[in-house]
Amino acid sequence: MPLFISNFKQAAPPLKWLQIWAFAIALTLVTILCAEFSLRKLGHHPSIVDDLPLWAQQREKVQHADNNTIVLIGASRMQTDISMPTFHAMYPNKKIIQLAIDGRSPIATLNDLANDQNFTGTVLCAATALTLLPQYQHDQQSYVDYYHRNWHLNHKINRQLATFFQSHWVIANPHVKLASLLGNLVLKRQARSPSYVTTYADRSRQLDYQKAKNLIEIRQRRLEQRQKNANFHLSPKQWFAALSPIVEMIRSITNRGGKVVLIHLPITSNYWLIAEKQFPKKLYWDQLRLAANLQTIHFKSFRTLSQFNCPDTSHLDYRDTPLFTLKLIEQLVALRILPTHQH
């Protein structure tokens, strides 16, 4: 029977709604406040959810960029190893935009900047001999596509509100989502430990390895992940030929007055051994400077950059990032990528 002649209009049950909502809202508020208080006592902290809209929010800043803009692209190391407060303190008049994305090669973002004819800023691109290869060129494409196709006013407002909520409330941190808390209590009979990762609204990330309870497991997982790609091999000639699109992207930016420098951030221990065995620096990375005349910084080429330890073999502890950032800036100034610092 059509709805309009059924008694569908009477579908709402006549319950004691005032009591129901009063009790439900009171219980919800009390529980949430208790959870927030308890989690803070246990050492948990707010952290921003690093999603597509957050990236797009940063990407939008590039639209209004000028020569004083520095764009950081790459994967997780670029997010964690660079201390944004240090960078800002050294260059208070520069706009520094974090577009690195955890676990993904930056080629698609580099291409996006290359195609943006208005962009004439400076790009610091964290990469490795592996992540520059064409098979990873689409890793960050979904983020680029989201920005160009879906980043509208509604999403901007929602992201601003979400950032406000996530920056002030621990319960908004996915590390302490209900399923994880309950899973820990049921299986491990203990409260969930605070995360050693904190993400900020500018998309920078801080790793506090003193909070990492299972550092050995984290190291092992990193090495296992890296080992999965270790059997892939290209000769130095094949590798360099495969990178020609990257070289074109970089030229596209530099030809219109921008600057691009490729940076290999520190990796240590077995992680370095695996990478160096697969793509020896002298035969691969160094070609970028020698054969293609690109601006590059490899941590192994500078004692001031290679002195740092990566607790998980692949990322710096946040306590080391201010000094690392200063040392990196020294090299960028030496290459004339950045001016002598303004501070």
Place this chain on the structure above:
Amino acid sequence: MQFDSFTFLIFLFLVLCLHHLPITWQLKKLNLLLASYLFYAAWNPPFILLLWISTAIDWRVSLQLSHTTAKTSRQLLLATSLFTNLGLLALFKYSDFLLHNFSAALQFVNIAYHPAKLGLILPLGISFYTFQTLSYTIDVFKRKTKPCPSLLDYCLYVSFFPQLVAGPIVRSTDFLPQCQKPRTASRHEISWGFALLILGLFEKSVLADSTLAPIVEHVFDVTREPNALEAWTGVLAFSGQIFCDFAGYSTCAIGIAMMLGFSLPRNFNFPYAATGFADFWKRWHISLSTWLKDYLYIPLGGNRQGSIRTAINIIITMLLGGLWHGASWSFVFWGGLHSLYLIAERISMPMIQKYALAKYRIMQLFAAASTFLFVSFAWCFFRAKTFDRALGAAASMLGHYPKNQPALLNSLEITTALIVVSVIVVIHWLMRYRTLKEMATQWPWWSTALILALMMIALVMSPGVEDRAFIYFQF
């Protein structure tokens, strides 16, 4: 904008406040219409034009149909509507798929043709509002309903924001009469509507996104094949995810409409309690299955022209129903599987009825469990990113998978998926002949309050890691 976003909560609050002001009914409807257009434009502003084109064409065609008696002219008018609406749908949704298959067919006869992909953005909800407007035009053509005299009412019918982008697909005979007289939501309807909104968001955000989606992704979004346990866990988790996601959206839509004084049809009736595939399609995405039955299956002849023709009609209907979901052979295959299920059921029905097997409780349980497992198996083709990946997962489910591979899922994920899905299935079984309203009426008030509080707490404490749109937004 999505229901589970801050901006939507603010939008809804403002719309409700405006709707309950002491203004005329016409102004209230105009307010709802403008809010609906704003709601749709918030996703991608230029695509509001497509909605307007579809609305304008079908409004005009329907008015002309009411003035035209000549058979050929009426058929031409209907063809105009079908061509425009289905043409836009085909262009935006199926153009790359058609080009790709055309190119593949030409390659088969050694003709090289490699057209560039059009890469058109799929307008949100186009499959839903296209079917909705077509149902109106077809009903006017068949003289089942008269054209709506009010352009405002008709525009609101097409664009009503609670159900615009992911259903339920509403018939004009259900919605337009509700526009004729002022409707105000009672305090019971506002409260129950809000409760349904919370329930829908809980299903979507907590169960689908936060709990089940990560498990599904660990199985389906990796490059290697799962083992049998992982494949079944992934598929069962997806069964739970797609139900909670889609039914959650429909529940939100019904709740929001109720707060505005409107009634939308039920779209899910505890489908995982179905004791057969025909029963499943009477419980799953009811608005689509009835649309396909009324506008495709029955006009093809239904079951009135012998068993072979009935089987053909079922196959056509389910294949097109699968294609409606997406421009991919995987969806067509999924639809094809369901057509085989329905045909097999029809063939076996006389034997079941002959021995009165259905009356035994154990047989009902067996039928429900079998239906659920076969439906879940078919979901594999719905979820996998490519047809090859779907075949791989299906083979794993049947025991053919590479041995000695590292695990894709840990024991916590497997346990979580199986527990959550089991609870969903049990709830469906217990509720198969009941409604939420009946249950809520029987519970003490404090238990309703406790359930609402638990859902709200879970909602606040289940933040998403990724921006997960409702699954059916992609259709």
